[in-house]
Amino acid sequence: MTGTLIRLPSGAVVDGWHVVRELGNGGFAVVYLVEKDGQPHALKVARHREASGDDKQTHARMVREVTTLLMLDHPNIIRHRGYGYAEAGNMYLALEYVEGWTLAEWKERKHPTIHEILKVFVKLASALSYMHARGVLHRDLKLVNVLLRKSDGEPIIIDFGCATYTLAEDLTEEGLPPGTERFRAPEQFKFLREHRHEHRARYAFKVADEIFALGVMLYELLTDPRPTEHNPRRALNNPLVKPPSACQLNPRVPGLLSDLVEHMLSRDPDKRPVDTEALRRELEEHLDSSGAEYMMPAHAPSKQWQPEPSGVGKPMATPPGTPAPRKVSARALVAGAAVCVALAAAVAFWSAPGDAPAPLPGRSAPSRILPPDMSPSPPSPASAAAMSPAMDVGQKEGSPVKMPSPEVPPQASLPGMRKKASATDCAAMSLVAALAAGCPGSQIRAESFVCPAGAARAMEDHLHWETGDRFFLVLDDRHAKSSKVWFTAGAEVVGVVPKDNHDRRQRELAPVGTRFYGKAYYLKKGRFDGEPEMVVRYDRVKLPGQDEQPICFVVQVRSFGFKEGRVQANNYNAGGVVDRWP
Structure with missing residues (x-):
């Protein structure tokens, strides 16, 4: 069955699931927070539109994800709560609702010790071992696809939209299976080069690929003090250039643990742990024999992002994922000078303490957007209404659970902050206002x-x-x-x-x-x-x-x-x- 996706408003009911709000959407699905019997859940509804590819394949992907989760029942793997069809014929998948942080957010906000990070990865390796024993491969392991539940600190592997299992139908039309480039094992690129002239050649994803991806995740938590930020990062899967060891980049990482991470990231898949059960045992041995060096945070908290009270000490760090301020050219400043005077009163009103900027007519108010792992900053909220509903809002497309980041006060509403109306502010605002009004004098040219x-x-x-x-x-x-x-x-x-x-x-x-x-x-x-x-x-x-x-x-x-x-x-x-x- 296929159909056109109908965006579900708050209060809509799908087979007894009461829609509270939309959590996010991607190219293949839209995810809603829903309630049933007084309990929160996540409802993932398949998207059917040209932008997501063939309707039948979109449906097949959802069927495969449902089938995969029906095969799994593990405390560290997202649990299904049901499936069916919405009125328009779109298939849906109900999931448990996990309130927590992504691994990267947890690392920055909680400043875990190396011992605590190891405990998480022992549980992840255990979940993967369970999964692999049943013939299931996740194929998109990365920091944003693991949530740390706030209530008990348990890691939960989410988003099985790219997963496959033994004897599953091959939905891949390209040489490599779906996934995220940074977390791909180097042998995938080698296969792509060797078979670039063979249109029907398909890479056979293996457990060794999952181990490499898990190694990238562990390497980043041990070496990067701010893993949520969108900074250029060293390619760990470059077949020619071997990355430095974790302890070279961060002296706090014990040498034996650094060696294990190096084995997980080996260019030769045969030199990685033989399977995820063997990896679990190795991680557990490190955990059991860990000494004082494992009991300190992987990075000094001062090196990581942390909220500070406004007006006290040094200026507040920009929260990870906040889009950089737009640059305004001298030409724009001159063009906006006249409008600036007219807008001064509006600027003063918008800048009142505790008040967020009012939206322009016909545009939605700004909203916080979760930072996706290794992605450029998302489009500004003011332009979101002009974009396709399939635009990513924080995680990979089709991600089943998206959580608002806790402990991050939006800068626009920090108490005690009163912004002055500078020339740059006025010019930027005049440009936006003129564009909204269709003013011919503010048409944008494609400069160098x-x-x-x-x-x-x-x-x-x-x-x-x-x-x-x-x-x-x-x-x-x-x-x-x-x-x-x-x-x-x-x-x-x-x-x-x-x-x-x-x-x-x-x-x-x-x-x-x-x-x-x-x-x-x-x-x-x-x-x-x-x-x-x-x-x-x-x-x-x-x-x-x-x-x-x-x-x-x-x-x-x-x-x-x-x-x-x-x-x-x-x-x-x-x-x-x-x-x-x-």
């Missing part, structure tokens, strides 16, 4: 730019893209592929690779369902007979089943109409990988 931080490395090492590679995509996934769409200058757009793309290289490097995030621009005098030219710059990409990556990708097309800061252009075009916009 430098690629986002980490884009070159991500495109080369993780995406395997080369400068000059061209991919076809639907520029704005809210409209049909064949449409001529009016693009608003400066507005956020989400592009998607449609399901009927048959280019072989693109299917390998930017497969069906790949989502591109960027902004639309125009040039008043384009290269096409002097007609206005439309340009879309995409600075982030999300392949199906993977985390976002920073990129430099530009689409430049002829426009057919121009009025009030908007440009009309075909919605299906090819763009190119670049190192900068000329």
Whole structure:
């Protein structure tokens, strides 16, 4: 059964599950907080739309996830609570609701000792051993797919959207199974290189791949004091460059534990622990024989993010995952000077102590967004309404449980903070207000730019893209592929690779369902007979089943109409990988 996804409002009822609110959504599913018999649960509803790929495959993925969880019953694995179909025919999966932190958030907020981290990984290895004994492979182990329950500190493995099991139907259309690049074992990339000319070649995911992913997770907790931040990180799966040992980066890590992590990350899968039960025993031996060096936090708390009272001591650190403030050019400052005077009163009102900025007309109020593991900062809340409902809101697409981060006071409402209306503030606000009103004087031109931080490395090492590679995509996934769409200058757009793309290289490097995030621009005098030219710059990409990556990708097309800061252009075009916009 298939159907069009209907967003469930608060108060809706699905087979007795009362919807409280939406927790998050991705390319394949939307997750809601629901209640039944007075107890909270998570309801994952399959999404059926062109942007998520073939409807039948989307349904098959949900069936496989349900089947996988029906095979498992372990205290450290998310438990199912039922399944069925919503009124529109979309399959749903009910899950236990876990209130807690991701592993990365737990590390930063609780400053665990090395002994406490080891206890968690002993339980994870035990859960994986149980899972593997039943022929189940998770295939997307990473820090955001493990939650530490607040009530008892138990780790819970979540999100089985990429999982498979013995004799399961192969839903993978590409060489590698779904997963997150940073946590892939190096032999996966070796397979991709050796079979790049074999369209039907498929990598056989193994237990050794799960052990490598678990090793990456442990390595990051032991060596990175702020694992939730979106900083460039060393590629641990580079087949040519071996990463430094954990104790080299962090002297607090005991040498024997560092050696075990090194074995888990071995380039040769045969040198890793033979299976997850053997790994569990090794971790447990370290735990049982741990001395005083295991009883200190992996990093000094002063090196990790922690909230501080406002107005006391040094300025408060920016909470992990908070988008960096937008830069405002000198041109924007000049353009906004006149409007600044008119907006001064509004700025003063918005800056009142304890008050969050009021939303612009037609736009939703800002909301906090959980930081995804190893992803660029998400789009600003003000632009979220203009984007596809399939946009990621914190974790990998289809993640079954998403929790609001505790202990992080939003900076906009810190008590005692009264922001002054600076020229930069006024210029930025005038630009936003003018764009919202469609003011022709604030149309945004595609000026020269430098690629986002980490884009070159991500495109080369993780995406395997080369400068000059061209991919076809639907520029704005809210409209049909064949449409001529009016693009608003400066507005956020989400592009998607449609399901009927048959280019072989693109299917390998930017497969069906790949989502591109960027902004639309125009040039008043384009290269096409002097007609206005439309340009879309995409600075982030999300392949199906993977985390976002920073990129430099530009689409430049002829426009057919121009009025009030908007440009009309075909919605299906090819763009190119670049190192900068000329």
